[in-house]
Amino acid sequence: MNTILIVAEKEMNGIIRTRSQMLVGIFFALWFSVMTVPVIMTAEESAVFDQFNNLLFYFVLMLGIFTAYLFSGKVFFNEKREGIIETLLCTPLSLRQIHRCSVKVPLNHHHLYIQ
Amino acid sequence: MNAVEIQGMAKSFNGAPVLDEINFKVRKGEIFGYLGPNGSGKTTTLRIMLGLLKPTSGKALIFGEEPDDSNSDLRSRIGVLLENNGLYERLSAYQNLLYYARLYGVPESDRVEKIERLLEFAGLSDRRNEKTGRFSTGMKRKLGLARAMIHDPEILFLDEPTSGLDPESRMLVRDLILRLSENEGMTVFLNTHDLSEVEKVCSNAAILEGGRIRACDTIVGLRKSHDKPVLEITLVDTGYAEQTLDLLTSQDHVYDCERDDRRVTVALNGESPSTVLGMLVTNGIAVEEMKNVTKSLEAVYLDIMKRRREYK
Numbered sequence: 001m002n003t004i005l006i007v008a009e010k011e012m013n014g015i016i017r018t019r020s021q022m023l024v025g026i027f028f029a030l031w032f033s034v035m036t037v038p039v040i041m042t043a044e045e046s047a048v049f050d051q052f053n054n055l056l057f058y059f060v061l062m063l064g065i066f067t068a069y070l071f072s073g074k075v076f077f078n079e080k081r082e083g084i085i086e087t088l089l090c091t092p093l094s095l096r097q098i099h100r101c102s103v104k105v106p107l108n109h110h111h112l113y114i115q
Numbered sequence: 116m117n118a119v120e121i122q123g124m125a126k127s128f129n130g131a132p133v134l135d136e137i138n139f140k141v142r143k144g145e146i147f148g149y150l151g152p153n154g155s156g157k158t159t160t161l162r163i164m165l166g167l168l169k170p171t172s173g174k175a176l177i178f179g180e181e182p183d184d185s186n187s188d189l190r191s192r193i194g195v196l197l198e199n200n201g202l203y204e205r206l207s208a209y210q211n212l213l214y215y216a217r218l219y220g221v222p223e224s225d226r227v228e229k230i231e232r233l234l235e236f237a238g239l240s241d242r243r244n245e246k247t248g249r250f251s252t253g254m255k256r257k258l259g260l261a262r263a264m265i266h267d268p269e270i271l272f273l274d275e276p277t278s279g280l281d282p283e284s285r286m287l288v289r290d291l292i293l294r295l296s297e298n299e300g301m302t303v304f305l306n307t308h309d310l311s312e313v314e315k316v317c318s319n320a321a322i323l324e325g326g327r328i329r330a331c332d333t334i335v336g337l338r339k340s341h342d343k344p345v346l347e348i349t350l351v352d353t354g355y356a357e358q359t360l361d362l363l364t365s366q367d368h369v370y371d372c373e374r375d376d377r378r379v380t381v382a383l384n385g386e387s388p389s390t391v392l393g394m395l396v397t398n399g400i401a402v403e404e405m406k407n408v409t410k411s412l413e414a415v416y417l418d419i420m421k422r423r424r425e426y427k
Contacts, residue, residue, distance in 0.1 A: 006217045014205060087201025090165050091218045092187035 003093055007101035011075060021071070028067075032060055072099075116179055118143045118270050118302040119164065124173035126159055133159050134326045137173070141319070143269075144300040146292060148313035148334075150416060151323035157306050158198070160323070161274055164304070165195060177270065191219055194268030196276055200259025204248030208239050208258055211247055212265055219266035233261035236291065238284075252279035260288065264295075270302040271295070277312060285312070292316050314412040322419055329419050337415050344383045346391060347408045351401035353377055359400055363391070371421075380408070382418075 015021050035056065076099075079085040088098055119141035126134040134156045141147040151157045162168040164175045166182035174181065180189050195201075202211050212230045221229060234240045237257040239250075247255060256279050263271060273292075277285045293316055295301040307313060313320050314334060321331040330337055350356045353376060360374045363381055368390075371382040381391065388407065395402055410418075 003218055003220075006214070010203075010206075010214055014203075017205065082204065083197065083199030084201050084203065086162075086167055086197055087195060087199070089167060089184075090190060090193060090195040090197075091215070092191045092220070093218065094184050094187065096184075 004097055004101050007093065007098065011101060014075075015071065024067075028063070032056070116143070117141060117176075118145070118178060119147070119304060120174075120176040120179070121160075121164070122174045122176070124160070124163065124170045124175055126156075126163060126168065126171050132326055134163075134170075137323075137328055139321050139328060139331050141302060141304060143302055144296060145319055146296050146303045146305060146317045148317035148320035149304065149306045149323065150308070150310065150313060150320055152308075152420065155323045156326045157323055158274065161197075161272060161304075161306050165193070165272060166190075191266065192269045194263040194266065194271040196259050196263040196271075196273045198274050200255045201262060202247045202255060202259060205246060207244045207246055208234060208237075208250075209243040211258065212262060215262050216265045221266050229265060233265060236287075237261045253281060253284055256280055257284060257288075260291075267299075268301070270304065272304045272306070274306045275308065276305070277307075277309060289316050310411075310413040310416055320412070322416060324420060324423050329423065330415075334412060337412065338410055344388065345408045345410055345414070346381045346383065346388050347404075347406050348379045348381065348391075348395070348402060349404040350377050350379065351403050355400050355402075358398070359395060362394070362398055362400070366394075371418075377403075 076085070079088065079098075085098070089095060117140045119139075121137050121139050124134060124137040125132065137156075137160060149157055149160065159168065163170050164177065164182065166184065166186070177189060177193065180186060182189055182193070201215075203214070206214065209230060212233060213226065216226045216230065231240070234243050237254070237260070239254060239258060239261075242250075242254075247258060250258065256276070260273070260276055263273070271292075276292075277288050280288065289312060292303050292305070296303055303316075305313065305317060317334060319331075319333050320337060322329050322337075348359060350359055356374055356377050356379055359379045360372060363369045363372045363379070368384045369381055370384045371380075373380045383391070388405065392402065392405055
């Protein structure tokens with residue numbers, strides 16, 4: 001298996017098992033679902049809601065990217081704090097690969113919430 | 116080919132030199148001890164050898180190659196236990212080993228058997244599913260060592276492997292290191308303060324002080340090159356011991372003199388033991404026993420450090 005996928009799998013499991021991160025994800029998922037309800041219900045009637053709908057789309061996208069970088073930063077910070085990153089750098093993984101895993105996983109995480 | 120070759124390596128941080136002209140070689144299958152006081156540059160050397168730091172000048176070669184970020188083949192031949200254990204505290208002992216086994220590409224068919232064997236070695240078979248965050252320092256250290264060996268590396272870099280371990284576990288680790296070297300031909304680079312450990316397991320050692328190698332030889336060679344005749348004199352009572360200490364410290368041919376209750380240990384500058392005995396008898400000191408003692412590596416190490424301090 002690709003080493004990136006191994007790290008990604010571990011990070012993904014880490015996020016799923018971390019209660020605080022899961023709660024943040026569920027909160028945003030519910031929040032945006034609730035916010036979208038009036039838009040869907042009045043979609044045919046109002047041009048204002050059409051604009052709101054568009055804005056919401058970009059807002060969710062931006063928020064997702066922001067959250068993804070926040071999570072990847074957290075992963076890096078934890079690995080640095082616990083000194084794991086040095087051990088990881090002694091494995092066949094390169095720094096670039098570790099970084100890719102840390103960014104890719106939170107982005108996937110965000111995509112799950114959007115879905 | 117040597118397993119490790121350090122050529123004229125120097126490192127400075129913001130212009131302050133930390134390592135200067137470091138040269139040594141570690142042969143394949145050898146257990147090499149790297150000794151030095153705190154702040155002497157041991158960990159910096161290790162980090163350069165692992166490619167985590169770049170030297171200011173010189174080279175560090177592992178199996179003839181420089182261990183940089185792009186050399187993943189070389190890194191898969193290396194096992195590392197650094198100051199921290201490289202363990203994820205949220206994962207269980209088993210999950211940690213499995214994760215690293217997959218990262219190093221250990222074949223799926225061997226993984227379970229290897230993990231079981233290493234958990235057995237670490238004495239954690241019955242706690243395999245517990246999160247490592249709950250483990251004691253010693254348990255984490257042993258698991259860290261197991262993690263470093265998961266892919267059967269050709270060379271093992273160990274930074275203070277026995278720190279935080281109880282005497283029984285220390286012995287276990289020492290035996291393991293010896294077995295790995297003897298049976299599997301694994302090269303071990305041991306970064307440690309523990310002189311008795313080096314004396315028991317290493318064939319060669321280098322002593323680092325102030326960023327420079329002060330001595331590098333076989334353990335026997337190190338003892339010989341810094342050897343002075345050392346006498347252990349047991350006196351009839353403590354009063355005589357005090358008198359002996361006063362008498363010998365004032366002598367030019369006495370290099371070092373220490374007293375412990377009725378026993379006085381004397382390092383001589385080439386003078387024969389019979390001269391010392393004659394001197395004591397002349398001064399009416401009652402000697403119970405006098406014997407030659409072999410200098411331990413610890414004594415050699417302390418001797419080097421003492422000379423350095425005097426030189427400064």
